[in-house]
Every structure is written in C-alpha cells, then in structure tokens.
Amino acid sequence: MPNTSTQGPSQALSADLSKPFTALSEKRWLHDRPEQDVYKLLIDAYRLRLEDDYKFSGDVDDDSIYGGAPNGYAGFRRFLRKVEKKDGLLPQWWSREKQTACERLGQASGWSDLSCAIEKSDIMEHYGSATIPMQLRMFGESVYGRGPGGQDGSAMLQLQVMRESGPSMHSSNIDHLNIDGELSESRCEVSRAVEQMDAKMPCLPHMLNYG
Secondary structure: OOOEEOOOOOOOOOOEEOOHHHHHHOOOOOOOOOHHHHHHHHHHHHHHHHHHHHHHHOOOOOOOHHHOOOOOHHHHHHHHHHHHHOOOOOOOOOOHHHHHHHHHHHHOOOOOOOOOOOOHHHHHHHHOOOOHHHHHHHHHHHHHOOOHHHOOOHHHHHHHHHHHHHHHOOHHHHOOOEEOOEEOOOHHHHHHHHHHHHHHHHHOHHHHHHO
16 A cells, blocks of 8 residues: 555645655655656755755756746756656656656646745745655755755654654664664664754754755
8 A cells, every 4th residue: 555645744745655754765755646746746856956055055057047047947857867867766657758747847837837946934834844845855865965065864864764663663673773873772772862863963064954
C-alpha cells in the first residue's frame, strides 16, 4: 500500500506521505504521490532553491527571474535534467510526456507559475505545514549534492527520520544509528540522543537554514 494519507498537514497536496523524511532518506519522496502533487513539488523545490541561493550565497542564474529573465522556464528544465540523472528520485511512471505536463504547470497562471518567486513563508502558508520548506530543501540537496549555501543537511535528516520512527523503531535498526560517535542500543538511548541533538541545534550553523 502507498505510504500516503489524504488527511495531513499539507493542505495544498491531494495526498501526504506519513513519513516524508524517511522517504527522503530512501530517495522515494516523490514516489507514491499523485502526478499533480509531484509536478507541484518539483516546481517548488526548484523555486525555493533559487530563492535560497540568492539569499544565502548571492548566486543568480542569468536566465532566472532573479537575473532579470521574465520566467524560470529554462532553469527549471535544467533542474529536471539533474533530477532525471539521479537514480530513483523520480517515480517509475515519469516519462518525457510527464515532464512536458510538469513544465506546462509551471507555465500556467496560479501558485506554480515559474514567473513568480516564492519564499519560505509563502510555502508554509500555502501548504499549511511548517516542515514542507525543510523537505523541499532536502530534496534539492539530493539533486545538487549540497544544501543551501553549501550546507550539509544530513544530520538534520537523520534527526527527522529518528523522530518519525519513534518508539516503534525496531531494535535491529537502532544498532546502526550513530549519533555523535556513540551507538544507540535501546529505545531510551535513541530518545536521549534526539534530545541531545535538539539541544545542540542552535550551535550547528549547517542546520539552521533547513527549518
């Protein structure tokens, strides 16, 4: 059965993943979703990355709206080519026809219009979820190989996966978790490790732009 829920925090999606960060860690974040949701998330992952690169490092593509272009069509096509080169990120039904449909959504008026920029606050309001920006940024990192401003979001992703696993995490998986160099061998130790990482988060600048 698909790992989705029709009642979730993302009010702008027709279905939500019950464990989105686990799906990100398994490179299946776009899998088991309706086609229109996949198109929308791809567009927003690209647009948020443009905003982040401009805001955090000043990087601007000449053919983007940040570089003075009337729209982001060319840059989005480059982004899709990068996604396609990453094995497993796209669902199995993806094809040239689906790519065209995705691009058309970005060329239509409305939320997904690639002629418009978006910020983190816009995304949170539109989706009705505080974690969607983090998910989009982590997906972007899986595409580009680095996070916004060259940051590494792997520790934050590990933390979120642990939170999703919760007390039902199997002991066989617990033995493989390594937080700050110490193996967690019980549910209690995993809980303590999460609390310790939470306490250290303000001191970890490479995590700050993912929330």
